[in-house]
Amino acid sequence: MEHKVIQDPILVVAIDVGSTHSGYAWQWRSAFKAKGSVEFNTNWGTGAPQIHKTSTSLLLKYTDDKKELPSVVAFGHTAESQHAHIQSDSQYQKEKHHYQLFKRFKMLLYELNKSNKSTDVQTESVDGFPQDILTIMFLFIKALKEDFLNKNKTFDTEDVMNKTVWVVTVPALWSQTTRGFMRKAAEMTGIADNNLLLASEPECAAVYCIHLPQEQQINMCNLGMPGTKFLTADIGGGTGDLSAVEVQSDGKLKELCNVAGERVGGQQVNEAFSQAMYDSFEGKTVQQLFEEATPFEIMKLEREFEASKLSIIPDSSEEKIKLSTPKLVREYITNNKIKFVDGAPISYNKNEETLEVNRVFVREKLFKTPCDLINATILKVLKEQPEIKIVVLVGGFAESGIVKQNVGDNIKKTFPDVKVVVPTSPFRAVLTGAVLFGHDPFIYKSRISRATYGVRTNTIFKEATHNPSKKWFDEENKVHRCKDVFDIHVKIGDSVSLNEALEAKTYTPLYKAQKEISIPVYESSEVGPTDGSVMYTTDSGCREIANIKVEIPTAEESSKRGVSVRMIYGGTQLSVIAECAHNGKECPAVIRFN
Structure with a gap:
């Protein structure tokens, strides 16, 4: 949508919703021209690490009937700390079920992206409470946006906001549908369409x-x-x-x-560590003990390991990582109710009451799979x-x-x-x-098309080329047509420039009474026919991803009611331009992703 976004913004604010950590940054246009620094927020609340990102966590409070939109209590590091406090404080005993903590919810979108399922699905809080993923993502982006504005109140004026571009990052491998989901979540926070830009994460890194x-x-x-x-x-x-x-x-x-x-990263090391910890003890009792530990204890253990794992150097010695031990686990070890297996990489230091992890084990075993x-x-x-x-x-x-x-x-x-x-x-x-x-x-001159894109059309039926099962009779125009024809605009692997004028396709309404054309947009993992045969939107690997609504010119003659559609594929997200076929005037057109 780069061609629709306001040009030369006076302020750019970027929001990066990561799988495990998230944050925002900003820069005035004057600083950009002077090649000045980008500014970051590092104040994420009391006790939070003073770095430019916080954890991807969201604490919500629900009403008794849970029918209203939940309110945001806190996000990031503070959300985790407050949730642990609420779960442990007797003062909240009667209402703690109203508070739900959601963590690492972005990972669900990777699964949706792979499976091509609808994004209208549920995620779960750490306590198993369900909530649709769109609401969670919307509220999290909103929390980051409001945190920025609250800490920079002088920026929050109509003149500044109208000329501000908000950039929301997305993984490069995400489909158009999943990108459309992120755009919708961001727009729900009040960001206007021409003030919002999606940006591919590794592409941003290349620009950096x-x-x-x-x-x-x-x-x-x-x-x-x-x-x-x-x-x-x-x-x-x-x-x-x-x-x-x-x-x-x-x-x-x-x-x-x-x-x-790939789904790979630091979280895989954390997950492997959790499994290694369970495997270091005989039986399955220890897993139950960790599940019964207080949220404070688990949060402390996780944060200590997270901080320690990145500090391990390739040639680190036998020095061990020391981690806080939950009370129940500590008592069971001390009273010999649970025992370590022979050769376990994790041990217990009775003097310091800590779990100790061999650094060599972490380096050579836990890092192996992700690396x-x-x-x-x-x-x-x-x-x-x-x-x-x-x-x-x-x-x-x-x-x-x-x-x-x-x-x-x-x-x-x-x-x-x-x-x-x-x-x-x-x-x-x-x-x-x-x-x-x-x-x-427009710093990206061209991109490679991730899929074959086109639209579903009805064309005049040709006995020699069309599938007989697709034949139908148009009563109003007294002609046989072929349905479900995939009219290809760009093929997978094509290098497409953002400003390149791709071939426009003209579509004419079937019926005189029509005031708009609805054009379904499809993508396919196949290149498409090369032998002159016809590809159909019902073919395997082809799926509908969006719909274009175009207002039809008011001319009486059907020959003058055609709409020339040009889809823009070189940007971060698929977009569309529509013009009246006979005079070149732009027609109102909206593309909505499924």
Whole structure:
């Protein structure tokens, strides 16, 4: 939707809803022109780490009947702390069921993206309470937006907000439908259509890289130089998302291939640690004990491990990670009611009353699966694009010394001439790049189409080419037509420029009484026919993703009521322009994703 967003905004605010951590950043236009810094929020409440992101958590309060929209109590680190307090404080005993904590809900959208299911589905709170994912995402984006405005009250004026672009980041591998879901959630917060821009996370990271200061560019193989081809791997808490680009002579970026991605990241290490902890004890009693631990105890344990895992260096010694032990677990260990299995990587220090984890075990075992997945995904792209000689690691997981060395060593084995580099602030790459992208949304000169896109039409039936089962008789116009014809606009793998005038297709209403045309938009994972045959929207792998509503010109003659439709595929999200076929005037057109 880049072509619809206001140009030269006076302020850009980027919101990054991550799988495990989220945040926002902003920059005035004057600072962008002066190549100034992007600003971040690091104040996430009492006791929260003073970093530019907080946890992707949302604490809601429901009414007794749970029919009204819940109110936001807190988000991020504060939401987790308040939920733990409410669950443990007897003062809330009678009403604590009104408070529900939702965590890591973005991960559900990855599953929806893969399965092509409707986004009208339920997520669950940590206590198992159901809520539709759209409401949760809307309220979380709203909480971040309001936090920004509350901390920058002088920005919240009509003049400033009308000229502000809000950028919401999305994974590159998400479908048009899932991107449409995020747009809807953001628009529900009150952001107008022409003030909202979706931005691909690894693409934002690439933008960040080419805008780095010259001294950092030198340390990263001068990847901002025209002609340079590099691969950005955004590896965060829940996913690894890639983008391969070439820097053009004018400083803009050209996408080289379809993106790759996997559900992989730091959260996998956490999950593997939880399983290793259970496996370190005999029987299944310990798992029940952890489930009965207080929210405060679990929250403290999780935060301690999260902080420790990124500090482990590749050549770390036998020194152990010390973690707080929930009271019940501590009592059962002390009284010999539960015992460790032989050779367990986790032990108990009676003097300090802490669980101790072998750092070598964490490095060599818990990091192995996510690192293997990251390596496999990167190597696949490098094999397809042999001219790429630089791989840039960004995202929170890229701060781990283990990940840096593992990925670097594995790539070097297969591609010895490929350099793996990490910027000084990999955790800030996506948010910084998102702000820069908001100032210059046309920095991407072209992108590769993720699928084959087109519309469902009715055409004059041709006995020689059309399927007889698709034949129907148009009574008003006294002609046989073929239904469900997939009229292709762009094919999967095509390189499409954002400003490129793709071939417009003209559609005419079937009936004289029609005042608008409804055009269903479809995508397919297939390239489409190359032998002159016809593709149908009912074919396997083809699904409806959106609908275009176009107001029809008022001319009496049917020949002058045609609408020329041009869909824009080079942007972050699919969009449409419609014109009157006989005079070129733009027609009101709206595209709504399913």
